[in-house]
Amino acid sequence: MVGRSIFTRCSFALATFSACIQAEVVDVTGQNFESVVDGSANVLLEFYAPWCGHCKKLAPEYEELGKQFSKDDGIVIAKVDAVAHKDTAVPFDVTAFPTIKWMPKGKTAPSDAEMVNAPRSADGLGKWITDKTGVQARKPAEAPSAVLDLTLETFDSIVMDPTKHALVEFYAPWCGHCKSLAPVYEKLGKVFQAETSVVVAKVDAVEEKDLGGRFGVTGFPTLKYFPAGDGEAEAYGGGRDLKSFVEFLNDKAGTSRTPDGGLAGSAGRLEVLDAVLASRSGLADPLAGLKASLEEAAAKAGYGEEGSDAAASAGHYARAAQKLSEKGNGYLAKELKRLEGLLGGGGGGGGATISAQKRTLFMVRSNILRAFKEFGFGEGGEGETGVQGEL
Missing domain, CATH: 3.40.30.10 (Glutaredoxin)
Structure with a gap:
């Protein structure tokens, strides 16, 4: 046999x-x-x-x-x-x-x-x-890469975008160290794929010799960080493990990613608005006028810029306050449970089917709802049953 x-x-x-x-x-x-x-x-x-x-x-x-x-x-x-x-x-x-x-x-x-x-x-x-x-190899369809492949034609429009923080690997197809790095680098791309301000990219420096020469690439792999704005490229000299890469980009870009693709518990939270929540502790009716107070504090802090992460977070705080007022104390626990299910942690398996952008939104909303819970909101009763959250 x-x-x-x-x-x-x-x-x-x-x-x-x-x-x-x-x-x-x-x-x-x-x-x-x-x-x-x-x-x-x-x-x-x-x-x-x-x-x-x-x-x-x-x-x-x-x-x-x-x-x-x-x-x-x-x-x-x-x-x-x-x-x-x-x-x-x-x-x-x-x-x-x-x-x-x-x-x-x-x-x-x-x-x-x-x-x-x-x-x-x-x-x-x-x-x-x-x-x-003459027989062709049968290769399984590959999932789209989370790492951008750059060429001479696309490099400047992506990496030199003043709103982007970019980490670029210059590699050679025959390079053993590059092949060893590839799976780690792909995971890094997935960790940051929902961050609009971060680019994880690579350049075949054998095929794109002009780009390699332009940035002084003499060995492989060479990693360079290109800051947002007009800053000069700098060599990346940190560890080649996922944790080191994630910490580096978080520090440079001000993001809060974790190596497993999640977000730190502080992501999306705003100190100014947390202070408003804390100031309501002990009041007979802490929800009274809370939404208006949050919106006023956000405006004073300059969180009104349309499209900014701070403005989006401020909106989540205000909507959570409104929902608490409408739905009662049971809203927080039920909405947190619903979001956990959507993220794949509640047995529903939803985490595997939602986009990276949706995952980020749900994680930020969860963090903000936990801020309310941390300051004593949502306690003292179940409130209305059958609460349905809004995507």
Whole structure:
């Protein structure tokens, strides 16, 4: 029986099987060699050693390659532990690891195998197979990146926008450190994708040599921060982990993001309006005239600029005060619970389906409602039942 390293992705609805896509890399041994390399298909064979560093580095790329081709295409992606199955490897003249060889369809003898000289990556090996056979790799559709790809034509209009804080990675497609950074940088883009004042972007400095030269890029990856306004670009010298990136951009842009894509509890709250809420503590009717007081304090503090974050927050304070007056003390707890459900924390699963902008809005509103709760509002009764919040 052929040993397999199987990669399966299944989706279920109401515990009912709905779809399952399977791809595999075949583990070849002395026992199954003849059933795998039987001439019925082209076979790509990787000979590896468990202790080999280069083999370990290739492993995830090779497994990805296994997802892209199948025997239905006339192509088998296989691997041989050349230490455990030395007798299988020796006839193929394996002298180093990893060694990758191609056994053409219709052939079974080791002497018929062809050495594969291609980049040791899923893309590089996949292109080699396609060039050899004409069979295209089956690649899953990729989700849109949260990191902007910049070119000479788009760079200035985005990065030099005086309203934007931009972090730009200058990379090379062949650079190992750039590849290692890529998943972290993509997460960073997702963390800030709802922040209109922040740009997380990248430049292929091999393709866009003029941009690399313009900003003195001599190594990869190079990260540069471009401040809002007319400030000069500065080299980013912090940590290459998500937490360090998030802290850096929060400090520069005045944002309040957390590494998990959330917002700090202080985000959206305004000290001046919190002071108004605090001043109502202990009053017989703290809601009386509260909305008007909040709007007056916001106007005096200069929070009236249309489209500003402060103006939006001030509006949330005023609307919360109005709703409390209309709906009673039960409003706060019920609205907070509703927002938690929309954000995916209340069992409703809504967090996965709403946009980053909506998530930010709901988190800011939650923070402001908690400010009311912190200063004693919403206590002393359930108020009206069946409260429905407004998006």
